[in-house]
Amino acid sequence: MSDSAGFLPTGAVLMDPGRPAVLVTGATGYIGGRLVPRLLASGHRVRCLVRNPERLAGRNWPGVEIVRGDVSDPATLDPALEGVHQAYYLVHAMADKSPDFREQDLRQARTFAQACSRGHVRRILYLGGLGDPTRKRSHHLASRQEVGEALASAGVPVLEFRAAVIVGSGSASFEMIRHLTERLPVMVTPRWVNTRCQPIGIRDVLAYLLEALDHPDLSGIFEIGGRDVLDYRGMMLAYAEARGLHRIIVPMDVPFPRLSVHWVDLVTPVPKAVAGPLVDGMTTEVVVQDPRALSAFRVRPMAYREALALALQRLDEDNVETTWATGLAGGPEGMELGAHEGMLLERHHRHVKARPEAVFRACCALGGEAGWPAGNWLWQLRGLLDRLTGGLGMRRGRRHPRNLRVGDPVDFWRVEALEPGHLLRLRAEMKLPGHAWLQFQVRPEGAGSRLEQTAFFDPRGLTGLLYWYSVLPFHRFIFPGMVRALKRQAEAGM
CATH class of the missing domain: 3.30.530.20 (START domain)
Known part of the structure; x- marks a missing residue:
C-alpha cells in the first residue's frame, strides 16, 4: 500500500462506476484525507461530504464525488447519502475548537444517524476512542464512545473501531510526544506519564478501516491496538532513543495538573483547544481488553518502534500526507476576494x-x-x-x-x-x-x-x-x- 496521497498507486484497481458509493465524512481531516486515496486504490466509488469543497481542490483524487454539506444539516445529508451503502463517520467537533465539543458531537452524530436511516444506508463505520466503559474515563474518551452510541441510535448497524494513540507523521498525539521530547532535555511531568497505553500505527488504522468494507455484515465494537503496551513515559523515551537523544523524565505529583495543558500549548504546535482533551485522555488507561479484531480482520498490527520509525521516515522525507491541522477549522469560508466594498x-x-x-x-x-x-x-x-x-x-x-x-x-x-x-x-x-x-x-x-x-x-x-x-x-x-x-x-x- 502506498503512503502517498494524490494519485493512484501502481497496480491500483480501477473504480467500478456500478458499485454503490462509499461516503466519507471528514475527508479534509487527518484520517479521512489518508483514507480516501486508499479507497480509490481499492476500486471503490467514493463520495466526500465536506463543508468547504475548496479545501479538496488540491487533492488529485480521480473520480471522487465531492458534495458540499454538513453532518449537522439534514438538508445536505439526504442528497449526499443517496445510493450510499456504507458511510464513514470521521468528524470530531474538537477539530472545530468548539468549547462544548461533547454536546456538539452528540448532536451531529444523532443527525447523521437519522439521515442514514432515512437513506437506507446499510452500515456506518466509525473510529472512536479506546477505554474501559465500566471504569472512569476522561471526558474526551467518554465523548468518543457516546458518539458511537449516538450513531447506532437510529437503528443503522455501526462498526466501531476503538483506538488509543495513533502513531503517524502529523497526528496530534504524535506531534505532542515529538516536540516535548525534542525540546525538553529534562521533563518534570504529572503522573499521567505512567498511564498505560496501547498505541497503534496510522497504517494499521487505515488498514482496519479499509478492510471493514470486505465484511459488510459485521457490526459492533472492535478494539484495535499495536503490539506493545507502554506508558507515555516509555513512548517518549523510545522516541528519544530513535532520535539519538538523552532525556530525563521525572514523574511527580503536581498541585495543578491542568497546567500541563498550558505547557503543551506553549512547547508544542498543538493548541490548547486540541491539547486539553488529549491530555485529559492520557489520565485514562487505554489498553485493548477484547482482542476479537485480530480474528475478525487480516490486519496484524506493528510494534510501536516500527510505527515510530515509519513516522520519522515520512518526516525526514518531507512526505507527510495530512497533519492534525489539515482539517482544523479556521477563518470564514466561501468569501470571494474583492466582493465587498471598502476592501x-x-x-x-x-x-x-x-x-x-x-x-x-x-x-x-x-x-x-x-x-x-x-x-x-x-x-x-x-x-x-x-x-x-x-x-x-x-x-x-x-x-x-x-x-x-x-x-x-x-x-x-x-x-x-x-x-x-x-x-x-x-x-x-x-x-x-x-x-x-x-x-x-x-x-x-x-x-x-x-x-x-x-x-x-x-x-x-x-x-x-x-x-x-x-x-x-x-x-x-x-x-x-x-x-x-x-x-x-x-x-x-x-
Missing part, C-alpha cells in the same frame, strides 16, 4: 530575472520552519500575540516545506487558491477585526517575470480600520522586503 489593499511588484516557475517556487516555500524572508521576528511576534488572544499563532507550520495544495495550513494562513506557476492566495486564520488575504501573482514579463504581491483586508467596523492603520508602519517594512527577498531567491535559482 483595503497594499500592492508591491518587481521584475524578476527568472522564469515564472522559479518565482512561483519561491512564493510556495514561504513560512514553516524556513520562516518569512522579511521581518521574521515580526511575524513571530504577531503569531505570539495571536496565541495570547486565543488563536493558533504560527504553530501549525506547513505540511511540506516546498509543495502546497489548496487547504494546506501555512502558519496562521491557509491556502485558499492555487494556480501552479501563476497564483497563490493565502487566507488569514489569525484573530482579526476583519478578514485578510495575502496573494502572489506571477506572469511572464520580457525575458523574466513580473511578481505582484497584494495584501487585502476587509475591515470589520471602526476597530478593523484602526487595526489596519496601526499595522501599516510594519507593512512598509515587511511587504516590500518580502518581494525583494523572493526576487533574490528566484534569481539565485531556488
Whole structure:
C-alpha cells in the first residue's frame, strides 16, 4: 500500500462506476484525507461530504464525488447519502475548537444517524476512542464512545473501531510526544506519564478501516491496538532513543495538573483547544481488553518502534500526507476576494530575472520552519500575540516545506487558491477585526517575470480600520522586503 496521497498507486484497481458509493465524512481531516486515496486504490466509488469543497481542490483524487454539506444539516445529508451503502463517520467537533465539543458531537452524530436511516444506508463505520466503559474515563474518551452510541441510535448497524494513540507523521498525539521530547532535555511531568497505553500505527488504522468494507455484515465494537503496551513515559523515551537523544523524565505529583495543558500549548504546535482533551485522555488507561479484531480482520498490527520509525521516515522525507491541522477549522469560508466594498489593499511588484516557475517556487516555500524572508521576528511576534488572544499563532507550520495544495495550513494562513506557476492566495486564520488575504501573482514579463504581491483586508467596523492603520508602519517594512527577498531567491535559482 502506498503512503502517498494524490494519485493512484501502481497496480491500483480501477473504480467500478456500478458499485454503490462509499461516503466519507471528514475527508479534509487527518484520517479521512489518508483514507480516501486508499479507497480509490481499492476500486471503490467514493463520495466526500465536506463543508468547504475548496479545501479538496488540491487533492488529485480521480473520480471522487465531492458534495458540499454538513453532518449537522439534514438538508445536505439526504442528497449526499443517496445510493450510499456504507458511510464513514470521521468528524470530531474538537477539530472545530468548539468549547462544548461533547454536546456538539452528540448532536451531529444523532443527525447523521437519522439521515442514514432515512437513506437506507446499510452500515456506518466509525473510529472512536479506546477505554474501559465500566471504569472512569476522561471526558474526551467518554465523548468518543457516546458518539458511537449516538450513531447506532437510529437503528443503522455501526462498526466501531476503538483506538488509543495513533502513531503517524502529523497526528496530534504524535506531534505532542515529538516536540516535548525534542525540546525538553529534562521533563518534570504529572503522573499521567505512567498511564498505560496501547498505541497503534496510522497504517494499521487505515488498514482496519479499509478492510471493514470486505465484511459488510459485521457490526459492533472492535478494539484495535499495536503490539506493545507502554506508558507515555516509555513512548517518549523510545522516541528519544530513535532520535539519538538523552532525556530525563521525572514523574511527580503536581498541585495543578491542568497546567500541563498550558505547557503543551506553549512547547508544542498543538493548541490548547486540541491539547486539553488529549491530555485529559492520557489520565485514562487505554489498553485493548477484547482482542476479537485480530480474528475478525487480516490486519496484524506493528510494534510501536516500527510505527515510530515509519513516522520519522515520512518526516525526514518531507512526505507527510495530512497533519492534525489539515482539517482544523479556521477563518470564514466561501468569501470571494474583492466582493465587498471598502476592501483595503497594499500592492508591491518587481521584475524578476527568472522564469515564472522559479518565482512561483519561491512564493510556495514561504513560512514553516524556513520562516518569512522579511521581518521574521515580526511575524513571530504577531503569531505570539495571536496565541495570547486565543488563536493558533504560527504553530501549525506547513505540511511540506516546498509543495502546497489548496487547504494546506501555512502558519496562521491557509491556502485558499492555487494556480501552479501563476497564483497563490493565502487566507488569514489569525484573530482579526476583519478578514485578510495575502496573494502572489506571477506572469511572464520580457525575458523574466513580473511578481505582484497584494495584501487585502476587509475591515470589520471602526476597530478593523484602526487595526489596519496601526499595522501599516510594519507593512512598509515587511511587504516590500518580502518581494525583494523572493526576487533574490528566484534569481539565485531556488
